[in-house]
Amino acid sequence: MPKIKTNKSAVRKFKVNASGKVLRKQAFKSHNTAKKTPKRVRQLRGLVLASKGDAKKVQKMLPYA
Numbered sequence: 001m002p003k004i005k006t007n008k009s010a011v012r013k014f015k016v017n018a019s020g021k022v023l024r025k026q027a028f029k030s031h032n033t034a035k036k037t038p039k040r041v042r043q044l045r046g047l048v049l050a051s052k053g054d055a056k057k058v059q060k061m062l063p064y065a
Helices: 008-013 038-043 052-061
Strands: 014-016 022-025 047-049
Touching: 008 014, 022 052
Parallel strands: none
Antiparallel strands: 014 022, 022 047
């Protein structure tokens, strides 16, 4: 059997934790932060779990994660 290629863009955007759940970065944080409240920007920090549907797709893109 040939090896399965890993999607390199997915490697940069997602992490898989020890229990196999897919983590993603939160949206709406990259720019225009001046008009957002400090609390809102602070709460967008860190990683959150990807939805079940998205996680399935990401698992296919990251076969060895």
